[in-house]
Amino acid sequence: MQRPRFVFLAAPATQAQVAPERERILWMLVSPNNRQLGRSASYHDAYADSRQAVLDLQQNLDRVIRLESLVEMTGQWIWRLNLDGHAVAASSRSYFRARECAYNLERFLEAVPQADLVVGVRAARRGRQRPTETEDVAAIHPTRSLATGLTPSSFGEAYRPRFRMPGEL
Known part of the structure; x- marks a missing residue:
């Protein structure tokens, strides 16, 4: 049986970023059945930086601060984890109910310590156009x-x- 794993994705830089020709690295935690559990709260400039952010999260999981929020425009819930005053992880999607958000945050936190780190970076295209x-x-x-x-x-x-x-x- 497959275990949860951290996958690293290279996404094209947005127009607002300083170096649009560069790709930025984002990590994503996926469950054994390939469902997204959460992702990094920010992009990293290099694979090594993104990998180190995952290792830091795993080592300091007991120190993270859990935050759940209602997005007033959509009426849906999202979660975020802060470590030392910085956002380190965020929900991959929004949830209709606060209890769904809390439940999925718990699944993420359970998976972090046991998750494998996939070697290398996968190419990703931007999703919805904003x-x-x-x-x-x-x-x-x-x-x-x-x-x-x-x-x-x-x-x-x-x-x-x-x-x-x-x-x-």
């Missing part, structure tokens, strides 16, 4: 923007999750 500051949402999601009238500037604070400590609901 608007930049100069693009209109209508260009990417015409039906959604017509129905709601959303523009990038209207996302504002409602799109940014507000992380709360467990029990602060």
